[in-house]
Amino acid sequence: MTRPCRKGDTVEALIALAVGLMTAAGIYLMLRQRTFPVILGLALLSYAVNLFIFASGRLLRNAPPILTPGVTAYSDPLTQALVLTAIVISFAMTALIVIMALGAWLETGDDRIDMDPDP
Amino acid sequence: MTIALIAVLPFVGAVFPGLMIRAGRNACAIVTGLVTLTALILLASQAPAVLRGEVVHSRIAWLPGIGLNADFMLDGLGLLFAGLILTIGLLVILYARFYLAARDAMGQFFTFLMLFQGAMLGIVLSNNILLLLVFWELTSLSSFLLIGFWKHLPESRQGARMALVVTGSGGLAMIAGLLILGNIAGSYDLDVILSQREAIQASDAYLPALILILIGAFTKSAQFPFHFWLPQAMAAPTPVSAYLHSATMVKAGIFLMARLWPVLAGTDAWFYIVATTGLVTMVLGAVIGLFKHDLKALLAYSTISQLGLITMLLGFGTVPAATAAMFHIVNHATFKAALFMSAGIIDHAAHTRDIRRLGGLRKAMPVTFAVAGIAALAMAGIPPLNGFLSKEMMLEEAAHTVWGGNPWVLPALATVGALFSVAYSLRLIAHVFLRRAQPTAGTQPHDPGLGLMFGPALLSALVVAIGLLPMATAAWLVDASASAVTGTAVTVKIAHWHGFGSVALWLSALAIAGGAAALFGFPRLLRLWDATSRPDAKHLFDVAMAGAVRAARRVTDGAHDGTVTRFLAIATVVIVGSGVWAFRSGTHSPGLRTATSVEPVAVIGWLVLMTATVALLFHHRSRLFALMLVGIIGLIVSVGFAYLSAPDLAMTQVTVEVVTVLLLLLALNFLPKTTPDESTSGRRLRDAAIAAVAGAGSAALIYALMMRDFAFPTIAAYHLENAKALGGGTNVVNVILVDFRGYDTFGEITVLGIAALVIFALTEMILSAGPANDRLMALKPNRGDAGDRHPLLFVVVTRMILPLALMVGVFIFLRGHNLPGGGFIAGLIVSIALLMQYMASGFGWTAARKRIEYHALIGAGLLIAGLAGIGSWVFGAPFLSSAYTYVDLWPLETFELATAAIFDLGVFLTVLGAVMLALASLSRLAVRSGEDINRAPYDAPLQER
Secondary structure, three states, rough: OOOOOOOEEEEEHHHHHHHHHHHHHHHHHHOOOHHHHHHHHHHHHHHHHHHHHHHOOOOOOOOOOOOOOOOOOOOOOHHHOOOOOOHHHHHHHHHHHHHHHHHHHHHHHOOEEOOOOOO | OOHHHHHHHHHHHOOOHHHHHHOOOOOOOOHHHHHHHHHHHHHHHHHHHOOOOOOOEEEEEEEEHEEEEEEEOOOHHHHHHHHHHHHHHHHHHHHHHHHOOOOOOOHHHHHHHHHHHHHHHHHHOOHHHHHHHHHHHHHHHHHHHHOOOOOHHHHHHHHHHHHHHHHHHHHHHHHHHHHHHHHHOOOOOOHHHHHHHHHHHHHHHHHHHHHHHHHHHHEEEEEEEOOHHHHHHOOOHHHHHHHHHOOOHHHHHHHHHHHHHHHHHHHHHHHEEEEEHHHHHHHHHHHHHHOOOOHHHHHHHHHHHHHHHHHHHHOOOOOHHHHHHHHHHHHHHHHHHHHHHHHHHHHHOOOOOOHHHOOOOOHHHHHHHHHHHHHHHHHHHOOOHHHHHHHHHHHHHHHHOOOOOOOHHHHHHHHHHHHHHHHHHHHHHHHHHOOOOOOOOOOOOOOOOOOHHHHHHHHHHHHHHHOHHHHOOOOHHHHHHHHHHOOOOOOOOOOEEEEOOOHEEEEHHHHHHHHHHHHOOOOHHHHHHOOOOOOHHHHHHHHHHHHHHHHHHHHHHHHOOHHHHHHHHHHHHHHHHHHHHHHOOOOOOOOOOOEEEEEEEHHHHHHHHHHHHHHHHHHHHHHHHHHHHHHHHHHHHHHHHHHHOOOHHHHHHHHHHHHHHHHHHHHHOOOOEEOOOOOOOOHHHHHHHHHHHHHHHHHHHHHHHOOOOOOOOOOHHHHHHHHHHHHOOOOOHHHHHHHHHHHHHHHHHHHHHHHHHHHHHHHHHHHHHHHHHHHHHHHHOHHHHHHHOOOHHHHHHHHHHHHHHHHHHHHHHOOOOOOOOOHHHHHHHHHHHHHHHHHOOHHHHHHHHHOHHHHHHHHHHHHHHHHEEEEEEHHOOOOOOOEEEEEOOOOOEHHHHEEEHHHHHHHHHHHHHHHHHHHHHHHHHHHHHOOOOOOOOOOOHHHHO
C-alpha cells in the first residue's frame, strides 16, 4: 500500500507516509507514563489527524479556495474550514491538559499519569 | 393548548416551593397547592367536552423527524387519572404541610412532589408513546427522590434504590415493547396505534411486544413477581405513600394496560398472562398482608392485592370487567389514600406503627377511628360502602370467566383473595382501635388538628357518598373512562342489590364470613404463618444486586484500573482492530485517481518532517529538545498546508504553533526537564507495535482515500458556488466559518472560551493555599537558563513593532472575508504581538498596562457573536444569516462590510481573550514561584542609565 519514497514519487504518498509516521509517533508518546511526553504525543497526533482530514478533501496544487474570475479548480474549502477550527480547539485542549499536568505535578510532586492499581 | 399546559404546570410549579420556603412553610405549601389547584381548574374546564365523548388534543411539533411530538390528549381515561392525580395531590399537599417535621426540608419535598405530579400527568395525557416513555422514566426518577427523602435513614435509601432498580428496569423493557408496537403500527401516535387492533394482533411481533410492555406495567404496579419493592418503599414519608403508593404511581402500570387495552386485550396470551398475574398477586398480597404487623406494610400488601384485582379485571378482556376495573380504581384511590393518611396520623400520635403495640385508639382518637374505620370497611367490601360495589362487580365477572377450561378456578381463588382482604381490613379495625390498649404504649395518643384530618376525612366522606349514591357520584366518570378504554359507549348500572340469584352476593357473603372467622382464629393462623419458611424478597434482591455490582466492577476494573496508559492502549487496539476487521469484511481495489507529482523542494521539507519525527521518538526524554522538534514538525506541517493550497490553514497553524510552543516552554519551566528512562524494553516493544500498526493503518487509509475520486458530489461544491452570491466573500473557507457553518463556529468559540476559563479556574486552585502552592513557593528560580534580564534590544524592538503587529492583525481581520485571514488568524496574530510584550518587558510591566481583563474579552466576543447571529432575526432571517455591502473609503482599498464581519469580530475577541488568558494564567504561576528578575518594569533601568 505505502510504497517506499523515491525521487519522482507523488505528493499523496508523501502525505500518507507523514500521516502514518506522525500517528505512530503520537500514539507511542501517548503511551508513555509521564505527562510531558503524553502532551507532546497528543500534539503530534492532532497534527496527524488534522492532516488526515485536510487530505480527505483531496490534494491540489496552486488552487486555494479564493474565488478568482476565470478559475474553476479549487481545493476543498470545507475540510479546510473544519481543520482550521480544529487547530484552534486543539490548542485550547493542549493548554487545558498542560495546566492539569502542572496542577498534578505541583500538588503531588509526581508527573506520572498512572494511578497505582487499587490494592 | 390547555392540555399541554396542565402537564407542564407542575414542572413550572416545581421551582416555587424551593424559593417560597424562605417565606415560611405555609407560603411554601400554599404556592404548591395553588399550582395544583390551577391545573385542576384547567382540567375541570375541559371535563364537559370529554364527558360528552370528545377527545381534546393539543399538539406541539418537537422532533417530527423521529415521530416524537409533544402531543397531548384528554379522553375519559385521562380525565379519570388526571382528576385522581390532582385531587389527591391537593389533599396530600395539605396533609404533608402538617405531617412534615420542622427539620424536614419542606421546600425540597414539595419540589420533588411537583416533579412527580408533572410526570404522572404527562403519562396520562400523552398522545405519543415516546413522550409517554419520557414521562414514565421521570416518574421512576422523581419517586426515587421521594422515597429516599429521609436520606439519613438506611432503609429509606435502600427502599428508594430498590424501587428505582425494579421500576427502572421494567421501564427499559417497556421502551423496547413500545418501540416494537410503534413499529408494527407505523406510528408512535396513540390514536393511530389504537386504531390498528387487527394488524397488531396478527403480527409476529405481538407477543414479544406484549410481554415487554407488560413487564413495564407489572413492575410499576407491583404485580407478582415484581411486587416486593412496594413494601420496601414504605420507608418513604407517609404523604408519599398515600400519594404514590395508593393513588397514582402504582396505578401507572394499570393505566398503561387500560390505555393499550383496545389493541392488546382480547387474545389468549393477554388473558392468561394478565388475568393470571393479577389473580396470583391478589391472593398472595392479601394473604401476606394479613400477617404484617407494621401498619404501613399491611397497607402496602393490601395495595398489591387490590392492584392485582384491577389487573385481573383488565385481563379478562371484556367490557363489563374493564368497567368494573375503572370503578375500582376510583374506589381504591379514595379508601386507600384515606387509610395511608390515617396510618401516618396514628404513627404521629402513638409513636409506633406496630399493630401489636397498638390498641384502644377508639377511645383515644375517635375521629381517626371513624375515618379509618369507614375506609377499612370499604376495603373489606362491606355494604353499602363503595368497596363493596366494585368488589361485587369483580366477583360477578370472575364467576362467569372460565380459566383453562375450568369454571371453578377463578371464582374460587377470587373469593379466597376477597376473604383475606376482609380479614386484614377487620384486623386493622379490631387490633388498632377496638381491643384494649396495649400495656407497652406509653404515650397518650389523641386526634390531630384539622390540617392532618381534613384529607382523610374528605376521602372517607367520598367513600360513603359513592357507596350510597353510586349512580350520582361516580357512574358518569366510570362511563367516560370505560368508554375510552374499551372504545365502545358504556353506560354502567351500579346497584347494591341484584337479587338472591346473584352469584356475587353469595361469594361476597362467603368472603365476609370467612374473613371474620380468620380474624377470630388469627393467633393460631399467625403461629402457622411464622412456622412456615418463606423466601425473603429483599434478601434475594440484595444478593442479586451484589452479584451484579461484583460483575460490573470486575469488567470495569479490568479495563480501568487507574492506569491511563493501559486503557489508552486498549482503546487504540480496539479502534485499530475494528478498522482491520472492517477492511477485511469488504472488497478492495486500487485507487485510480491521478496522483500529484512532487517537486524536489517539497521532498526536502518532507524529509525534515520525517527526520524530526523519528528524532523525537528517540530523544523525547530530553524535554526541551523534544519541544523544539515538535515546533519544527508543526512548522513543516504549516508549510505543507501552504504548499497544498490552504493558505488560511498555513497561517493558523503557524500562529498556533508559536503560542503552543510558548505555552509548553512556560510549563516546562516548572516540570522536570527530563523524562526518566523507566519503561521495560518489553513494554516499549508492545507500545511500538501498537503505534506502528495504527500508523500503518492510518497511512494506508488516507492513501487509499486520496487515490480515489469522491463517491458523491461534495458539499464543498455548493459552498464554492454560493460563497460570493450568498455570503458576499471570495475566501470560501472564511465564508464557511462565519456564514454557512457559522453555528458550528459559534459552538467552537464557546468551547474555546470555556476551556480558557477552566484553565483560569485551575490556576486559581493551584494558587490557593495547599500543597501545590507550597511546592510552587519552594521552587528555586532557574538562574542558569533564565537568570538574565530581558535583552534591551528585544525590549525596544518589540515595543516599536507592537503598533505594526496590531496593524497587521487589523489588516488580516478586515481582508479575511475575501483573502486568507479572518477572525481566528487575526486573533492569534494579535495574541502573539501582546505575548511578545510579556516576553520582552516582563509580566509586571505588561500586566500593569492591560486595560481590559481577558475574561471580559471572551465574554464580549461571545456576546458580539451571539448578537450578530440573533440580529438576523430582526430581519426575519434565520440565526446567523448575513448581509453585506462594499465600502469605498480613501485611501483604503475597497473593502466589504458584512454582518458576518461582526460575527468574525466576536470570533477574534474570543480567540484573543482565550489565548491570552491561558498563557497569562501560566505566567501567574511563574510570578508566584518567586520569579524576580523580570518583575520590575524595564523602564527604570533605562532611565537610570
